[in-house]
Amino acid sequence: MKKVRAAVITGKRANMAKRKRPVAAVKEEIISQTYHTFPDAAEVVLLRSQLLSWYDKDKRELPWRTLAITEQDLNIRTYAVWVSEIMLQQTQVATVISYYNKWIKRWPTVQDLAAATLEEVNQMWAGLGYYSRGKRLHEGARKVVSELNGEMPQSVDGLLKQLPGVGRYTAGAIGSIALGQVTGAVDGNVIRVLCRLRAIGAESSSPAVTEALWDIANSVVDPNRPGDFNQAMMELGARICTPKAPLCSQCPVQSHCRSYQKANYAKEQSTKKLLGKTRKGSPPDIEDCVDSEACLLCPSEPWDSELGVMNFPRKPAKKPPRVERTLTGLVLRHRADGQDEYLLTQRPSKGLLAGLWQFPSILEVGISEVEHKRALCTEICRILGTGFSEDPQFVGEVVHIFSHIHQTYVVYSVCLKARGSANHCETVQWLSRSALQEAAVSTGVKKILKLYDSVDKSDHQTTNAAKRKKSVPTKNKNSCAARGDSKQLSLTSFFKNIKEEN
Numbered sequence: 385m386k387k388v389r390a391a392v393i394t395g396k397r398a399n400m401a402k403r404k405r406p407v408a409a410v411k412e413e414i415i416s417q418t419y420h421t422f423p424d425a426a427e428v429v430l431l432r433s434q435l436l437s438w439y440d441k442d443k444r445e446l447p448w449r450t451l452a453i454t455e456q457d458l459n460i461r462t463y464a465v466w467v468s469e470i471m472l473q474q475t476q477v478a479t480v481i482s483y484y485n486k487w488i489k490r491w492p493t494v495q496d497l498a499a500a501t502l503e504e505v506n507q508m509w510a511g512l513g514y515y516s517r518g519k520r521l522h523e524g525a526r527k528v529v530s531e532l533n534g535e536m537p538q539s540v541d542g543l544l545k546q547l548p549g550v551g552r553y554t555a556g557a558i559g560s561i562a563l564g565q566v567t568g569a570v571d572g573n574v575i576r577v578l579c580r581l582r583a584i585g586a587e588s589s590s591p592a593v594t595e596a597l598w599d600i601a602n603s604v605v606d607p608n609r610p611g612d613f614n615q616a617m618m619e620l621g622a623r624i625c626t627p628k629a630p631l632c633s634q635c636p637v638q639s640h641c642r643s644y645q646k647a648n649y650a651k652e653q654s655t656k657k658l659l660g661k662t663r664k665g666s667p668p669d670i671e672d673c674v675d676s677e678a679c680l681l682c683p684s685e686p687w688d689s690e691l692g693v694m695n696f697p698r699k700p701a702k703k704p705p706r707v708e709r710t711l712t713g714l715v716l717r718h719r720a721d722g723q724d725e726y727l728l729t730q731r732p733s734k735g736l737l738a739g740l741w742q743f744p745s746i747l748e749v750g751i752s753e754v755e756h757k758r759a760l761c762t763e764i765c766r767i768l769g770t771g772f773s774e775d776p777q778f779v780g781e782v783v784h785i786f787s788h789i790h791q792t793y794v795v796y797s798v799c800l801k802a803r804g805s806a807n808h809c810e811t812v813q814w815l816s817r818s819a820l821q822e823a824a825v826s827t828g829v830k831k832i833l834k835l836y837d838s839v840d841k842s843d844h845q846t847t848n849a850a851k852r853k854k855s856v857p858t859k860n861k862n863s864c865a866a867r868g869d870s871k872q873l874s875l876t877s878f879f880k881n882i883k884e885e886n
């Protein structure tokens with residue numbers, strides 16, 4: 385049986401390989417396969433009304449939704465929806481709300497945003513992740529002001545072509561929500577809902593599936609309330625038709641759902657089988673794709689009864705994240721007023737965490753503490769433009785997960801005695817603790833600081849116990865001296881020691 389199935393799958397893949405044809409031809413074929421579309425106009429009308437009634441009753445009140453309804457100025461409305469859509473890319477609604485409110489309060493119009501500096505934008509974005517999004521919003525605002533007379537594009541095509549970082553989905557979402565244009569908007573939630581509604585099980589990022597989903601979305605969107613309809617689809621995907629454990633019993637469009645019918649049918653069949661009630665050769669009780677072997681939208685994998693409706697959609701296998709270890713040096717110096725300052729460097733303007741500030745960091749060199757310290761000291765000396773005599777202390781490790789990188793920061797701290805040391809340039813600065821809290825830094829930097837504080841606290845408790853015995857005068861707990869990092873060792877003797885240990 386396994387062999388037969390494998391042969392069928394191989395044959396199907398071979399078929400797919402043979403079927404490399406122009407997109408238009410593929411589209412035409414998909415449209416003719418009514419199983420994966422909504423050919424019945426009455427069904428579409430019913431689906432719209434059921435979905436919108438549920439949305440009207442159950443939708444979450446969100447600040448950008450309120451603005452999209454209440455803001456009369458089209459330019460401001462388009463700008464406000466644009467900001468929300470960019471913030472919501474890859475970030476949960478609950479996280480976005482406070483950032484959005486602060487952003488709109490500070491920069492209520494595209495002109496206000498254009499007048500801000502990138503540093504201010506990065507500061508505002510700090511902690512939201514995927515930092516290039518803030519930068520692109522800023523670039524877009526400047527473009528609107530300098531090239532488009534301050535007028536946001538007023539069509540899906542204009543949004544797509546004229547705003548950096550705006551792709552097909554974002555243009556569709558802004559166009560429908562802010563401008564009332566009748567267009568679908570296919571994001572991750574909508575992909576899942578549509579794939580389940582129409583039993584589309586081929587790899588969801590394949591060109592054939594992508595085109596089919598956009599065609600379906602454009603055909604079902606409500607012409608009278610396109611923005612609400614698209615938001616309702618997304619809301620359904622986020623709250624009911626969730627990736628895991630979807631709440632089918634609460635679904636307003638359950639009666640249109642082919643995957644729900646399939647899952648139910650499969651359940652019934654297995655019950656009948658258990659009770660010995662199946663008859664060989666009996667016709668299927670539910671509609672199925674007429675040509676599933678050759679269909680570009682049907683799954684290439686067999687039905688998994690454990691998964692039920694979650695057989696749809698099928699995602700491409702995820703690449704495992706790259707594992708990276710970074711040596712990070714928390715370099716402090718003691719100010720005359722008793723406060724500490726932290727050394728920060730700015731990341732390059734392109735790539736991961738572009739333009740954000742970080743503690744001096746380099747990719748891990750070697751595995752021993754001696755090798756780590758040697759590499760970090762060299763890097764810190766390069767940044768400072770001078771040597772130093774203090775010995776870095778191991779603080780601990782911090783793990784931070786990016787979408788594609790599993791990052792471990794191996795953290796050392798060092799308190800410098802000399803106060804004048806630093807290369808003064810735009811990409812290096814000493815910041816007080818309060819300035820650091822406000823600076824444009826990533827979540828990774830905040831985690832490192834938290835680790836340092838926690839170690840500092842436990843060090844402090846230990847030190848206090850020792851102090852009670854020795855009656856040594858105390859210092860500010862956050863200061864270099866209080867950390868006991870001031871074990872003096874000249875750089876020369878430090879390297880000498882390393883040599884000896886080697």
Ligand code: SF4
Nearest residue numbers: 625632635638641693
């Ligand atoms: S019935 Fe279930 S699978 Fe189908 S759309 Fe609703 S929640 Fe999703």
